[in-house]
Amino acid sequence: MTEGRAVEELVVGVLGGTGPQGRGLAVRLAAAGQRILLGSRDADRAAEVAAEVATRASAAAGGVEVSVQGGSNADVAGAADLVIVAVPYAGHAELLAELATPLAGKIVVDCVVPMGFDELGAYVLDVPEGSATQQAAALLPDSHVVGAFHHLSARLLEDLSHPTIDGDVMVVGDDRASMDTVQALAGRLPGMRGIYSGRLRNARQVEALTINLVSVNRRYKVHAGIRVTDV
Amino acid sequence: MTEGRAVEELVVGVLGGTGPQGRGLAVRLAAAGQRILLGSRDADRAAEVAAEVATRASAAAGGVEVSVQGGSNADVAGAADLVIVAVPYAGHAELLAELATPLAGKIVVDCVVPMGFDELGAYVLDVPEGSATQQAAALLPDSHVVGAFHHLSARLLEDLSHPTIDGDVMVVGDDRASMDTVQALAGRLPGMRGIYSGRLRNARQVEALTINLVSVNRRYKVHAGIRVTDV
Numbered sequence: 001m002t003e004g005r006a007v008e009e010l011v012v013g014v015l016g017g018t019g020p021q022g023r024g025l026a027v028r029l030a031a032a033g034q035r036i037l038l039g040s041r042d043a044d045r046a047a048e049v050a051a052e053v054a055t056r057a058s059a060a061a062g063g064v065e066v067s068v069q070g071g072s073n074a075d076v077a078g079a080a081d082l083v084i085v086a087v088p089y090a091g092h093a094e095l096l097a098e099l100a101t102p103l104a105g106k107i108v109v110d111c112v113v114p115m116g117f118d119e120l121g122a123y124v125l126d127v128p129e130g131s132a133t134q135q136a137a138a139l140l141p142d143s144h145v146v147g148a149f150h151h152l153s154a155r156l157l158e159d160l161s162h163p164t165i166d167g168d169v170m171v172v173g174d175d176r177a178s179m180d181t182v183q184a185l186a187g188r189l190p191g192m193r194g195i196y197s198g199r200l201r202n203a204r205q206v207e208a209l210t211i212n213l214v215s216v217n218r219r220y221k222v223h224a225g226i227r228v229t230d231v
Numbered sequence: 232m233t234e235g236r237a238v239e240e241l242v243v244g245v246l247g248g249t250g251p252q253g254r255g256l257a258v259r260l261a262a263a264g265q266r267i268l269l270g271s272r273d274a275d276r277a278a279e280v281a282a283e284v285a286t287r288a289s290a291a292a293g294g295v296e297v298s299v300q301g302g303s304n305a306d307v308a309g310a311a312d313l314v315i316v317a318v319p320y321a322g323h324a325e326l327l328a329e330l331a332t333p334l335a336g337k338i339v340v341d342c343v344v345p346m347g348f349d350e351l352g353a354y355v356l357d358v359p360e361g362s363a364t365q366q367a368a369a370l371l372p373d374s375h376v377v378g379a380f381h382h383l384s385a386r387l388l389e390d391l392s393h394p395t396i397d398g399d400v401m402v403v404g405d406d407r408a409s410m411d412t413v414q415a416l417a418g419r420l421p422g423m424r425g426i427y428s429g430r431l432r433n434a435r436q437v438e439a440l441t442i443n444l445v446s447v448n449r450r451y452k453v454h455a456g457i458r459v460t461d462v
Contacts (some may be wrong), residue, residue: 014447015264018269037282076258120430120432121429121430122429122433123432124433124436129462153461156428166268166460166461167460170443172443180415188292196446196447196450196451197443197446197447198352198442198443198445198446198447199351199352199446200444201351201354202353202354202439202442202443202446204355204436204439205355205435205436205437205438205439205440205442205443206440207436208433208435208436209436209440211433212403212428212429212431212433212436212437213437213459214429215427215428215429215430215433216426216427216428216429216459216462219427220461220462222460222462223272223461224459224460224461225459225460225461226457226458226459227457227458227459227460228444228447228455228456228457228458228462229397229398229449229455229456229457229458230384230387230397230453230454230455230456231447231451231453231455
């Protein structure tokens with residue numbers, strides 16, 4: 001579905017696109033010229049948010065037309081070339097199990113962080129498969145599952161008054177061609193790079209490091225990200 | 232033992248100081264003016280490496296005298312004010328169990344990464360306590376255990392021809408005063424900062440991210456580290 005096509009030509013679907021992380025990725029990618037399909041459980045809500053995202057992305061891009069459309073998660077999974085999964089972990093397994101058929105043959109980028117909160121702050125939720133990304137791979141045996149976009153602050157993604165974001169996107173997976181595509185997609189976010197960061201079996205700590213960034217944010221009153229040095 | 236004392240005054244012990252990570256930390260800290268006790272199973276070997284580290288650190292510091300002495304791990308644990316644990320994970324639990332008494336009341340900084348290698352590369356070793364740092368805390372109930380210094384390339388630490396290193400030190404722990412001291416110690420490494428990065432229960436992913444950096448290093452032929460952005 002994506003083979004041989006330049007990343008700029010791909011229609012990117014965002015499941016959970018009405019949540020902060022999904023919406024933030026959608027608006028930044030749309031402003032960079034990517035065609036976006038924004039998915040939600042509620043197709044009407046997705047259409048509303050898509051219209052609002054399109055308006056903001058177009059303004060940030062200097063008034064050029066952008067393409068952002070909304071739909072149900074299932075419709076988006078079927079119509080997009082590459083799909084980003086940005087739903088809460090609580091609904092992750094159920095949603096992906098339902099969408100295995102429309103997602104077959106596609107690159108699926110998981111950015112879900114299994115995270116709980118208690119009186120001591122944030123902590124890692126144990127995932128039977130090891131990580132959300134590995135869970136996605138187990139549920140989507142016919143898709144190319146890649147983990148990425150975990151460490152990006154939704155607040156910074158949404159704040160288009162800052163044209164660039166200081167940070168990298170760590171990309172994990174077992175399929176090099178799919179990872180190359182996701183790294184190129186990450187590189188379309190101004191200021192960011194997609195960095196090859198190892199195999200699927202090493203996804204857990206990439207996801208979970210987001211929890212440490214939550215602690216950094218609380219302590220320093222910032223929106224922390226990660227830059228990989230010497231690359 | 233460290234209360235009320237400036238970090239510059241502390242004698243820093245490095246257990247496993249003849250290994251690449253320990254030796255790299257020792258030479259950089261010594262060059263920055265920190266008094267160092269370098270420990271090894273073999274006290275004679277520790278003394279040899281300490282003399283070599285002192286010579287290099289002094290040269291890097293423009294010829295000023297530096298203080299680096301070698302000894303057995305047990306002697307170093309007893310004599311130092313603050314102790315960095317830089318031994319291979321295979322010997323981690325056994326060594327710390329033996330040294331609980333001399334380490335009591337002290338800040339113990341664990342930088343050990345539980346890492347295995349197979350034909351697919353590096354992977355995370357499961358630690359019954361959750362992480363090496365939590366294992367240290369369980370074995371040293373009377374010490375102040377902090378996790379730090381995982382993401383620093385031994386090669387870059389050792390290469391004093393580059394006066395600074397581009398990267399941060401993520402510091403995890405449950406005792407804020409000890410973490411402040413370790414953050415200040417990290418800040419003595421030129422170019423680096425010690426960043427508060429959450430509680431002990433979130434140590435695992437900080438340790439394990441080192442494994443992803445091994446993949447980055449192999450892919451890009453670099454010595455990768457981590458910079459926390461927006462701080």
